[in-house]
Amino acid sequence: MTSWKDLQKVADLEKVYPKHILDKFPISGKHQAYADVSDENWYDWKWQLKNRITNLEGLSKVIDLTEEEKSAFEKSNEKFKMAITPYYGALMDKTDPNCPVRLQSVPNMGELNVLETDLEDPLAEDKDMPVPGLTHRYPDRVLFYVSNDCPMLCRHCTRKRKVADENSTAGRKQIDGGLEYIRSNKQIRDVIVSGGDPLCLNNDLIDYILGELRKIEHVEIVRIGSRNQVTMAYRLFDDELIKILEKHQPIHINTHFNHPKEMTREALLASTRLALAGVTMGNQSVLLKGINDDALIMKEISHKLLLMRIRPYYIYQCDLSEGISHFRTSIDKGVEIIEKMRGWTSGLAIPQFVVDAPGGGGKIPVNPQYFVKRDGKKVVLRNYKKEEFTYYEP
Secondary structure (H helix, E strand, O other), rough: OOOOOOOOOOOHHHHOOHHHOOOOOOOOOOOHHHOOOOHHHHOOOOHHHHHOOOOOOHHOOOOOOOOHHHHHHHHHHHOOOEEEEEHHHOOOOOOOOOOHHHHHHHOOHHHHHHOOEEOOOOOOOOOOOOOOOOOOOOOOOOOOOOOOOOOOOOOOOOOOOOOOOOHHHHHHHHHHHHHHHHHHHOOOOOOEEOOOHHOOHHHHHHHHHHHHHHHHOOOOOEEOOOOOOHHHHHHHHHHHHHHHHHHOEEEEEEEEOOOHHOOOOOHHHHHHHHHOOOOOEEEEEOOOOOOOOOOOHHHHHHHHHHOOOOOEEEEEEOOEEOOOHHOOHHHHHHHHHHHHEOOOEEEHHHEEEEEEEEOEEEEEOOOOOOEEEOOEEEEEOOOOOOOOEEEOOO
């Protein structure tokens, strides 16, 4: 049986998948702008982090910048920083400013349009923070922030206020304070380790956090929120990290693919290594205007996710964060996408569309209406083809 240890490079995936599946995942490879960078460095996640694209000079090496993009960077960078890994930069279309990868990573003039309804902390995470770096909203689970850094600073990020602030770094004191809170509250059975991106931490600290959580008897579920599989897949090529995740099972990782273009052979390798190490995975897409607000795109994402052994978990309505209004669609669009997926693909491929309620109301599922009417014990329902059927209750 193939082990994750047998999968060290993309060519090794031939041991696991047939060619027709591998063909669905193009190899990203090294961007020509980095031709002089050794393979050893290019595939090193620490090199990727250290060499993130953070200015116009670096950005101009990988894409043909438009005047609008230049202006957007100059006007937005003080408040909304830019950081793009060379790996993710290689996925951007050099000449198309509407490339779905480029739209998620390069500043846009729409970010300067802060609406009256925009909020700095749209989900009121700070309001439900009993100790620094931990949100306790639902009775049995907490959101535990252990890092404020990410491989890439996504332009649609709901926590722009934190990841762009160099003074809000989660330190060891804050992490230990969160762990002590979890230890002292026995109703907590589910911990979502988040940030930022927890997998940007060094391996020793990740091992420490997971190890301390696993010592707490009332903590049953440990989830990690990470976009490394999408924006810096090479992080999961690190054998030491995989050993740590394998050691502290069960571990669940929720990642964040928003477009098929992000689903590379390297991402497939990263996800396969995780799966073979016993990690279960879910995906949380954000509904983004001009990027994935289309049922066919969402269906393709779901189908590829399942090939990667990742469950299509959520589609999120875009939050009311400052500077991301240009990404938002109507809620009706999300319902329409689910309507066009239900019945036309397997239930396994259909995520739940949710609105994370502004002000801290939590995730609210929004679904198409399949209930037609009730007459006594006779209930009329409709299916995905809008055909009506009668069910008789006892």
